[in-house]
Each structure stands twice: as structure tokens, then as C-alpha cells.
Amino acid sequence: MKTSRIHQLIERLGLLARSESRRIGSEMALQPVHVQALQYLERCNRYSNTPAALVGYLGQTKGTVSQSLKLLAREGYLEKRTDPEDARVVRLHLTPKAHQALRQLPPTETWMHAERTLSPSERKALTAGLESLLKALQAAHGGRTFGICSTCRHFQNGVGEEHRCGLTGEVLTDDDSRRICQEHEERRSA
Amino acid sequence: MKTSRIHQLIERLGLLARSESRRIGSEMALQPVHVQALQYLERCNRYSNTPAALVGYLGQTKGTVSQSLKLLAREGYLEKRTDPEDARVVRLHLTPKAHQALRQLPPTETWMHAERTLSPSERKALTAGLESLLKALQAAHGGRTFGICSTCRHFQNGVGEEHRCGLTGEVLTDDDSRRICQEHEERRSA
DNA sequence: CTGTTGTGGTTTCGTGTCGATACTATAGAT
DNA sequence: ATCTATAGTATCGACACGAAACCACAACAG
Numbered sequence: 001m002k003t004s005r006i007h008q009l010i011e012r013l014g015l016l017a018r019s020e021s022r023r024i025g026s027e028m029a030l031q032p033v034h035v036q037a038l039q040y041l042e043r044c045n046r047y048s049n050t051p052a053a054l055v056g057y058l059g060q061t062k063g064t065v066s067q068s069l070k071l072l073a074r075e076g077y078l079e080k081r082t083d084p085e086d087a088r089v090v091r092l093h094l095t096p097k098a099h100q101a102l103r104q105l106p107p108t109e110t111w112m113h114a115e116r117t118l119s120p121s122e123r124k125a126l127t128a129g130l131e132s133l134l135k136a137l138q139a140a141h142g143g144r145t146f147g148i149c150s151t152c153r154h155f156q157n158g159v160g161e162e163h164r165c166g167l168t169g170e171v172l173t174d175d176d177s178r179r180i181c182q183e184h185e186e187r188r189s190a
Numbered sequence: 191m192k193t194s195r196i197h198q199l200i201e202r203l204g205l206l207a208r209s210e211s212r213r214i215g216s217e218m219a220l221q222p223v224h225v226q227a228l229q230y231l232e233r234c235n236r237y238s239n240t241p242a243a244l245v246g247y248l249g250q251t252k253g254t255v256s257q258s259l260k261l262l263a264r265e266g267y268l269e270k271r272t273d274p275e276d277a278r279v280v281r282l283h284l285t286p287k288a289h290q291a292l293r294q295l296p297p298t299e300t301w302m303h304a305e306r307t308l309s310p311s312e313r314k315a316l317t318a319g320l321e322s323l324l325k326a327l328q329a330a331h332g333g334r335t336f337g338i339c340s341t342c343r344h345f346q347n348g349v350g351e352e353h354r355c356g357l358t359g360e361v362l363t364d365d366d367s368r369r370i371c372q373e374h375e376e377r378r379s380a
Numbered sequence: 381c382t383g384t385t386g387t388g389g390t391t392t393c394g395t396g397t398c399g400a401t402a403c404t405a406t407a408g409a410t
Numbered sequence: 411a412t413c414t415a416t417a418g419t420a421t422c423g424a425c426a427c428g429a430a431a432c433c434a435c436a437a438c439a440g
Contacts, residue, residue, distance in 0.1 A: 007297045009320040014204015019249040059209040064398050088406045088417045107197045114326035129316030130199040136304035254427050278388045
């Protein structure tokens with residue numbers, strides 16, 4: 001099987017992005033993976049802020065994720081609260097420190113510059129390609145797609161602000177419907 | 191500065207690719223980075239098979255790279271030979287074991303499947319986008335582009351098989367001209 | 381021939397990643 | 411009441427990674 005050019009490119013770019021991320025994150029004692037975890041937690045909805053969801057999102061084992069979370073909690077980036085409904089599950093909440101850190105560490109200038117060398121249409125095609133690749137990859141891998149609520153097949157759009165999740169039956173605010181959900185499933189178009 | 195969607199997607203896909211790579215590489219005691227190093231060494235030319243070149247290619251520090259190489263040598267994936275011309279530099283040579291390993295560990299089936307869900311034109315656009323992104327990124331970062339010989343601005347195409355490198359003045363075979371060179375520079379089109 | 385400086389590589393150290401395995405505690409079903 | 415599944419933690423060992431100190435050779439000055 002000849003090795004895929006796309007795969008190779010992504011591994012390579014991923015590595016470079018990773019080492020940049022490590023450099024700028026190191027001032028705040030944040031490893032690349034930690035940044036990804038925090039970014040996820042900032043953008044996920046209230047059903048999806050658990051260690052288990054992160055395990056699916058990051059593609060690591062629960063032991064590893066548990067370690068990272070312990071560290072992040074120790075450094076004051078998040079709080080763990082046990083769920084009142086189910087005492088087994090832990091809810092993860094970002095602290096103000098985390099929100100602030102996230103605002104400070106987006107891509108480096110060299111990365112942004114590199115992106116700007118692409119034409120708008122190239123950028124668009126690239127984004128689209130990456131997104132569908134990710135979607136396909138996740139679909140194969142446990143079926144979790146981690147999309148935002150309003151694109152889910154369980155999403156029921158009501159009149160005005162009245163949305164609802166067909167899976168849990170709960171009412172969703174506008175804000176909710178823009179967040180990442182671990183139960184997200186693609187609408188079947190076929 | 192709002193964080194870039196492309197950057198985010200690549201970090202994410204990179205992480206997933208990485209964890210796949212770790213899984214399939216673990217049977218051979220190969221870490222994701224090791225695989226990238228071996229792949230580079232398999233495809234680079236005779237000027238570029240040194241630790242220093244790998245430092246540039248992988249974007250890591252020389253200490254880290256030295257560690258990885260030590261490990262790879264210990265496991266029998268490569269041999270280090272000191273250069274007869276300059277006793278400071280080390281030349282890295284893959285063993286048969288390495289070549290064989292490389293043949294066995296290309297992307298997983300799920301990854302290839304995901305790629306196949308893209309249309310040919312999408313794949314093409316994606317590849318092109320990733321490539322120019324990588325090129326721009328490397329250009330900013332030390333100027334090393336790690337392209338293949340025949341696309342370099344020092345490459346002089348002669349009659350028949352007679353190629354030559356304008357930088358070193360040496361004669362290049364057809365095979366040489368298809369390999370990665372650390373001295374590679376884009377042809378200036380402007 | 382002797383400094384001096386620069387460069388290619390290695391060593392050492394500390395912190396963190398990561399998977400594997402074993403473990404705890406709660407929920408839910410029979 | 412027991413059995414089983416689920417969410418999470420603890421511990422261990424191998425390794426990644428950057429930082430800093432270090433060594434050997436090369437190149438060049440006088």
C-alpha cells in the first residue's frame with residue numbers, strides 16, 4: 001500500500017504546529033495536549049464537559065487523560081465537580097485563568113503569515129477538505145463526531161428561541177446550540 | 191486575534207494521526223517521531239542524512255534529536271558513521287530492518303477509508319493547500335524548505351542524464367534528483 | 381604553530397506524555 | 411442482594427522534549 005501524501009503532510013504539519021504550540025505554551029506550563037483539552041472545554045456544551053468525553057475527543061486512554069486533568073487542576077486551569085445526578089461522573093469547569101490563557105495563545109505570527117499566503121479560495125478548499133476528512137475519520141472511530149449542536153440530527157428547531165434536543169428532551173438556548181456535543185450525530189442525508 | 195480554523199483542524203487531525211501512529215508503531219517499538227525521522231532518511235539525498243538536517247526537518251532541538259537517534263540505533267534501525275571528510279558530522283544510514291518496517295506501517299485502514307470519502311478534486315485541492323502551507327511555514331522558519339532536488343533553484347538540467355547541483359558543483363544521478371535536500375531553495379518566480 | 385571562535389553532536393536533568401494494568405466507587409439490572 | 415457495567419483514579423515504566431553544559435573537530439587569525 002503506497003503511503004498517502006495527505007497523511008504524510010498532516011503528520012508533518014501537525015508536528016510543526018505541535019512544536020510551536022509547545023514553545024508558546026511553555027511560558028504558562030501548558031503542553032500542546034493541554035491546550036487542546038482547554039479549547040475543547042471552552043467550546044463544549046453542558047453534557048460534554050466530562051473526562052470521558054475528552055477521552056473520545058483526544059483519542060487517548062482514560063488513564064492518560066486523567067493525568068492531564070490532574071495537572072491542569074493543580075495549576076488552577078480547571079475545577080472538578082462531581083455531578084449531583086450521577087456521583088460517578090465529574091464535571092469540568094474552566095477557571096478565569098484558563099479563559100484568559102486561551103485568549104493569549106492562538107497561532108504564532110509565522111503560522112498566520114503562512115496562511116495568508118494562500119488565496120481565499122485555496123483557504124476555503126483546504127478548510128473544507130480538512131473538515132470532511134476529520135468527520136470521516138471520527139465517524140469510523142466510535143461514531144463520535146463532536147459537531148456543534150445545531151447541526152445534529154437530534155436537534156429540533158422550534159419557533160423563535162425554542163430549540164430542543166431530541167435525545168435528552170431538554171430545552172436548548174441559542175448559546176447551547178452553538179456548542180460542541182459529544183452525542184452529536186450527522187444528519188443522515190441518504 | 192481570532193484563532194484560525196485551519197490551524198485548529200490541523201492540530202486536531204495531527205493528534206489523531208499521531209495516536210494512530212503510536213498504536214501501530216508500538217509493536218515495533220517506534221514512536222511517532224521516530225517514524226517521521228525514518229521516512230525522512232529514506233527519502234533524503236546524500237548531503238542531507240545528518241542529525242543537523244533532522245533537527246531542521248523535525249523542528250526539534252538537537253538534544254532531543256540526538257536522543258531519538260541513539261534509541262533508533264540501539265534498536266537496529268540505523269547506523270551512524272562519521273563522515274571521512276569532516277570528522278564532526280555523522281552520517282545516518284538506514285538498515286534493512288528500517289526499510290522493511292517502513293513498508294509495513296503506512297496509514298491505517300480507517301484513515302485510508304476516510305481519504306476515499308473525498309472526491310478526487312477535493313483530494314487534489316487539499317493536497318495542494320497543505321503543500322503550500324507547509325512551504326510557506328518552512329520558508330519563514332530558517333528558510334529550509336526540504337524539497338526534492340529537481341525543483342531547486344540550484345538544479346541544473348543537462349542533456350540526457352547529466353544533471354548538476356549549482357551549489358556543490360557535483361554531478362547528480364536521476365535518482366539523486368528525486369530526493370529531499372536540506373539545501374533546497376525554491377526557484378524565485380518573481 | 382598556537383589561540384580563538386564556530387559548529388556538529390552528545391550527555392544529563394527535570395517535567396510531562398502515554399499506554400497498561402490494577403483499582404475504587406457508584407449506577408443499574410436481575 | 412448480587413452481578414455487571416460505567417466513570418474515574420493510581421501506579422509504573424519507557425520515552426519525548428527543551429535547557430544547559432559539554433566535547434571534538436574545523437577554520438581562521440595572528
